[in-house]
Amino acid sequence: MTGLRGLAGKTAIVTGASRGIGLGVAQRLVDEGARVVITARKPEALAEAVEQLGGAAHALGVPGNAGDAEHRREAVAAAVETFGSLDLLVNNTGINPAFGLLTELDLDAAHKIMDVNVVAALGWVQEAHRAWMKQHGGAVVNVSSLSGVQPAPFIAFYGASKAALISLTESLAQELGPGIRVNAVAPAVVKTRFAEALYVGREEEAAASYPLKRLGETDDIGSLVAFLLSDEASWLTGQTVVADGGISLMGQH
Numbered sequence: 001m002t003g004l005r006g007l008a009g010k011t012a013i014v015t016g017a018s019r020g021i022g023l024g025v026a027q028r029l030v031d032e033g034a035r036v037v038i039t040a041r042k043p044e045a046l047a048e049a050v051e052q053l054g055g056a057a058h059a060l061g062v063p064g065n066a067g068d069a070e071h072r073r074e075a076v077a078a079a080v081e082t083f084g085s086l087d088l089l090v091n092n093t094g095i096n097p098a099f100g101l102l103t104e105l106d107l108d109a110a111h112k113i114m115d116v117n118v119v120a121a122l123g124w125v126q127e128a129h130r131a132w133m134k135q136h137g138g139a140v141v142n143v144s145s146l147s148g149v150q151p152a153p154f155i156a157f158y159g160a161s162k163a164a165l166i167s168l169t170e171s172l173a174q175e176l177g178p179g180i181r182v183n184a185v186a187p188a189v190v191k192t193r194f195a196e197a198l199y200v201g202r203e204e205e206a207a208a209s210y211p212l213k214r215l216g217e218t219d220d221i222g223s224l225v226a227f228l229l230s231d232e233a234s235w236l237t238g239q240t241v242v243a244d245g246g247i248s249l250m251g252q253h
Contacts, residue, residue, distance in 0.1 A: 006231030008033030011083040013075060015066050015124060016093035018045035020192035021143060023052070024218025025090050028226045030058045034088065037079040041065055066093040066120045076127040086132040088229045091121040091165075092143040094194075096158040110157050117161035118168060125172060129180070137179035139229045142169050143221070146188040146244050162186070166240050173238030181237040183228045188244035190216035211246030 012029050016022040018040035026036045030053050037060045038053075040046050046061030053059035062078050064071030079086045095116045098109040121142055132138065147155055148162025166184055173182040189206065207214050224243055227233055242248060 004032050004226055004230035004232055006234075007088075007226065007229065010034045010087040011037070011079050011085045012088035012090060012229070013037045013039070013079055013086065013124070013128065014090040014092055015039045017090075018042060018049045018061075020194055021187070021190055021218050021221045022090070022092040023049055024222035025092065025225045026053055026059065026222075028219070028222035029088070029229070030054060032226055032230070035059070035083040037062055037075055037082070039064060039066065039071070039075050039093070066124070067116045069123060072120070072123050072127045076124075076131045080131055085136065086128050087136070087138045089124060089128045089133075089138065089140045090143065090225060090229070091124055091140070093117075093120065094143065094145070094158075094162075096155055096194075098157060099154050101154070102156050105157055113157055113161050114164070117158070118164045121165060122168060122172075125182075129176070133176075133180050138181075139233075140172070140180065140182040141225045141228050142166075142182070142184040143225075144169070144184045144186045144240060146186050146242060146248060149186050149240070149242060150248060169240065170238045177237055181228075181233070183233070183236055183238065184240040185221060185224055185228070186240050186242045186244070187216055187221050188242075188247045190218060190221060192218065207245075209247060209250055210244075211249060214245060216243065216245060 012034050014022050014026045017026045017038035026038050039062050043063040046063050050059045050061045060082050062075040142165050144165045145162040147159030148166050152159040169184040
């Protein structure tokens, strides 16, 4: 236990948390004494993640698609029924099925990206607000991306969705204060399966442009998200914290 104030005994939902950044966030929250409900599409991967997090006393997996309203309702209800509250929400689910120029983007893919990365995130906030946070307060962190802060060639619409998520974060912070804080994190390349195409086989080359000379680890983002959810960050809301090893200082990522 590292002792961030205000996390012990709290309940969090972390979406897209069977692996990668989501699992890293969930692990840090469990280490801080919180209980977590994790979501992802594949039940088997979720079950493995629950075991990794310490089993049923610490974690519950609810499989489903983040873009499905019924899944969101089920997960939120499970959090309250199983652990007695829903104090924290981490919108981590994100997709990027398109790579290429905006002028050639399949608009069906564009709709899907925006639906999962932005509309579903708002849906999770609405469900958590109705079920618990409106009456009891809470904290939300949305996982954006450096591509939402500055242009990202060939993944530009993904970046546009993450920019929209930052704007959503700011508006929610305005609407939901003082009882609910809403912040975002914007990572550069973190070593996860989602980002493998950006570094596998050339990690040293990919990291060379970063002032810190390494790519991100899931723990880097987990510790930042845990801080933003904790009482240590009680005067922070509507902020987007860029976690990028300094790469944005170089004018590229």
